[in-house]
Structure formats: structure tokens, C-alpha cells
Amino acid sequence: MSVCEGSIRGMLAVNLRRARIQRELSISELSRRSKIGKATLSQLESGAGNPTIETVFSLSRVLEVPISDLLDTRPAGGLTVVRAEEAEVLSGAGVDLRPLQRVDSGDAVFEVFDQRVRSGRRQNSLGHVGTEHTIVQAGRLGVRVEGSEVELAPGDYVGFDASLPHSYTALDGEVRSVLLLQYRADQRLHLSETVPAAPCAIES
Structure with a gap:
């Protein structure tokens, strides 16, 4: 396959x-x-x-x-349902991300992720494109952004320039949250441009 x-x-x-x-x-x-x-x-x-x-x-x-x-682009419009058990997981040192939806809105692009920070773990990032928004659903989340540190409880929100070095830490058991990444439309990759594809690996 x-x-x-x-x-x-x-x-x-x-x-x-x-x-x-x-x-x-x-x-x-x-x-x-x-x-x-x-x-x-x-x-x-x-x-x-x-x-x-x-x-x-x-x-x-x-x-x-x-x-x-x-990663992936899902067409917007109509009713979109992504089942948790069917969403692929992208894992790191301390976080599991499930890409749920991408929303193109004129001059901005939004990506929605189910984000789970594993108990007692920290996820570091050197920074990346966009603005990062996180809403905690369960657990206590420590957020550090270029020297500033805050602690979030369920229902709390944090937003920051994602190009700055930042980290998430689960302070008391697993943390469940919604991660929203926001980009300018001009930061999009022009997917319509044709580039020769490399051969795909084949799994038996």
C-alpha cells in the first residue's frame, strides 16, 4: 500500500x-x-x-x-465531522496533536487542533509561523513565552506570537486543550503550482 x-x-x-x-x-x-x-x-x-x-x-x-x-487540507463547507479516534496523531516530546480542521477566511487562515499535553511533560518550540491561541479544557497548563510564564486552568485562554520561543508543561496530570493557529493569507503555500512528486514509499 x-x-x-x-x-x-x-x-x-x-x-x-x-x-x-x-x-x-x-x-x-x-x-x-x-x-x-x-x-x-x-x-x-x-x-x-x-x-x-x-x-x-x-x-x-x-x-x-x-x-x-x-500536512493535510480538508475542504471547508457543509457539515464537517472529525472523530477523535479517527484523527491521526502527531506526537512530540510532551504533546499529542490531532489536526481537526483548516479554515480559510479571506485574509487569514486558521488551523484547529485537539492538543493533549502528557502528564508531567514539557513541549518546547523554537517558534514557527503564525499566532498561537490555546484554550484549556482540563488540567493545569504552564505556558512560557520568551521569559514570561503563566499558569492556565480549565476555561483559560492564552494567545501569543508563535515565532517566539515557547513551551507548554502539564502541571497536574494530562492537559486537554484546543490549539488554534492563525496565519496571514500571504503565508500560504501556493498548492496549485505543480511540482514533480517524489516516489512514495510502499508498505507491504
């Missing part, structure tokens, strides 16, 4: 290559800027890699595109 059909891994393989070529970057240069090994990038572009939150957010930062331009 080809992994380039609908999965996060498959969508990343196609979109990463497209974004890299549009930015006129070699794999070596992208590796240098993102601090991701050339072998890892080659695997990701072939659909054979295993992307993590850290990898995807680093690529988003360097390529200056929304996360959903690298």
Missing part, C-alpha cells in the same frame, strides 16, 4: 517537496536551516519518514508556511 494517500506522512512527503522547491532550497540547505539531518529529510520527502511535532514545526518555521500546508 502506498503511504502517499491521505496520511499525515503521505501529505508531508508531497507538500514538503513542493514547499522546498518553491523556496528554491536544496535538501542540504534545508537541513542546515532546520537542523534536521539530510537523510531524515530525504525519508520524509519519500514518505518513509516518521514525522514528529518538533520536525513539522521546525519545517514550518524555516519554510514560513502554515502547518496544514505541510
Whole structure:
């Protein structure tokens, strides 16, 4: 079975290559800027890699595109239902993200994620494109943004410039939250431009 059909891994393989070529970057240069090994990038572009939150957010930062331009895009309109058990999970050192929806609204793009911070864990980010909004649903969440620290309880909200270094920490058991990433429309990857696709990895 080809992994380039609908999965996060498959969508990343196609979109990463497209974004890299549009930015006129070699794999070596992208590796240098993102601090991701050339072998890892080659695997990701072939659909054979295993992307993590850290990898995807680093690529988003360097390529200056929304996360959903690298992962998946779901058409808006009508009734959209995404079942929790069916959403693919993108995991990092301390966080599990489930991409739920992308909303294009004129001059802005929004991405909605179910975000779960694992008990006692911290998720660090060097920063990436966009503005970050988080609403805590359950648990206590520690948020640090370039030296400023706040603690959030259920129902609390925080928003900040996502290009700044930041981190999330689960302070008391697992934290469940809604993560909303907001981008300017001009930060979108031009998906209509045709770029030769790399061969997809085949799973037996």
C-alpha cells in the first residue's frame, strides 16, 4: 500500500517537496536551516519518514508556511465531522496533536487542533509561523513565552506570537486543550503550482 494517500506522512512527503522547491532550497540547505539531518529529510520527502511535532514545526518555521500546508487540507463547507479516534496523531516530546480542521477566511487562515499535553511533560518550540491561541479544557497548563510564564486552568485562554520561543508543561496530570493557529493569507503555500512528486514509499 502506498503511504502517499491521505496520511499525515503521505501529505508531508508531497507538500514538503513542493514547499522546498518553491523556496528554491536544496535538501542540504534545508537541513542546515532546520537542523534536521539530510537523510531524515530525504525519508520524509519519500514518505518513509516518521514525522514528529518538533520536525513539522521546525519545517514550518524555516519554510514560513502554515502547518496544514505541510500536512493535510480538508475542504471547508457543509457539515464537517472529525472523530477523535479517527484523527491521526502527531506526537512530540510532551504533546499529542490531532489536526481537526483548516479554515480559510479571506485574509487569514486558521488551523484547529485537539492538543493533549502528557502528564508531567514539557513541549518546547523554537517558534514557527503564525499566532498561537490555546484554550484549556482540563488540567493545569504552564505556558512560557520568551521569559514570561503563566499558569492556565480549565476555561483559560492564552494567545501569543508563535515565532517566539515557547513551551507548554502539564502541571497536574494530562492537559486537554484546543490549539488554534492563525496565519496571514500571504503565508500560504501556493498548492496549485505543480511540482514533480517524489516516489512514495510502499508498505507491504
